[in-house]
Amino acid sequence: MSQLEIKSEHRPNALRSDCTNCFALCCVALPFAASADFAFHKDGGTPCRNLQSDFRCSIHMELREKGCNGCVSYECFGAGQKVSQTIFKGNDWRTAPETASSMYAVFPLVQQLHEMLYYLSDALSRDALRDIHGDLQAVYEEIEQLTELPVDQIVQLDVPIHRVKVNELLLVASERIRSNAVMLRDPARMPKKKAGKGTDLIGANFRNTDIRGMNFRGALLIGADFRQADLRETDMIGADLRAANLNGADLRGSLFLTQAQLNSATGDKTTKIPLSLLRPAHWTSKK
Structure with a gap:
């Protein structure tokens, strides 16, 4: 090594x-x-x-x-x-x-x-x-x-x-x-909305989409729906994920994703996250 x-x-x-x-x-x-x-x-x-x-x-x-x-x-x-x-x-x-x-x-x-x-x-x-x-x-x-x-x-x-x-x-x-990730996207699951630095995507619907490699840098994703979305290799630096729904989403390999961003979002036991981060307790609580 x-x-x-x-x-x-x-x-x-x-x-x-x-x-x-x-x-x-x-x-x-x-x-x-x-x-x-x-x-x-x-x-x-x-x-x-x-x-x-x-x-x-x-x-x-x-x-x-x-x-x-x-x-x-x-x-x-x-x-x-x-x-x-x-x-x-x-x-x-x-x-x-x-x-x-x-x-x-x-x-x-x-x-x-x-x-x-x-x-x-x-x-x-x-x-x-x-x-x-x-x-x-x-x-x-x-x-x-x-x-x-x-x-x-x-x-x-x-x-x-x-x-x-x-x-x-x-x-x-x-x-x-x-x-590299963008080239692997499934065309049938491509979203209609586009993201970019500082993009306002509050409440946006990305459910069941393939958005690998998307740039969410600085995007406002408050309350966005990412259920069953493929978010691998997305750039999450500075993205606001408060109350975003990550149930069943795949965040493995996401760039610059932080523990605080996960903590501010909602998810469940099927949400896939990077090995370096912890699954927030409220994701699996019964409340």
Whole structure:
């Protein structure tokens, strides 16, 4: 096994949320407003009213029922434990209040950097992209090094500039993977609607369609019907899947699909998902 393969093998855990090793930073640092996604208003830097002394959520198992769908669909990509345990060396904002403001400022920036690492990791895991693995690896290491900078340097980062560089590579990766998948589509199951970056497909009907290789990048797919649809090798980066119906859909090989996107959608035991992701508990509950 090459050094590249070893690194790729160990990436997923570091880029997956581990709330047990985080100081509930998403529940404190980030603001949210009362809306369809949140049952109440909370200012940034203010602990959520449901946060307990052990940094756990008192309604974690009832977030959807309690009107906190925004919490269900949020993903820190491992930034929470990185900031809590590595950058601030296990000193939490309660026992070391002098660190609070810096911790709250750093967290959303590291979250964005970890999101980029997650997408780059996805591309690095694909054999079809081996000829650009060197470029992907170089950018991955560059972004990873930014997360190791001192706090005062992290807060000065121009994250959008780094995102542009990452996005250029991800676009190449997406086009390569999707173009191969498109040629395998069943013409009899082709959809009438077309997607594209930022496309409004709220409530769209893709039931029982073959949409392999479609570009859903940044698309609004709220409440869309994907029952029994073939979504293999679709680009899901930034797609809004809140309340989308994925019952019986095939999402294997989907590009840049995240756990948070699955959590915000509905599915069932017949939904096929990538091996790196978990089947959300509410998909199989009897409620």
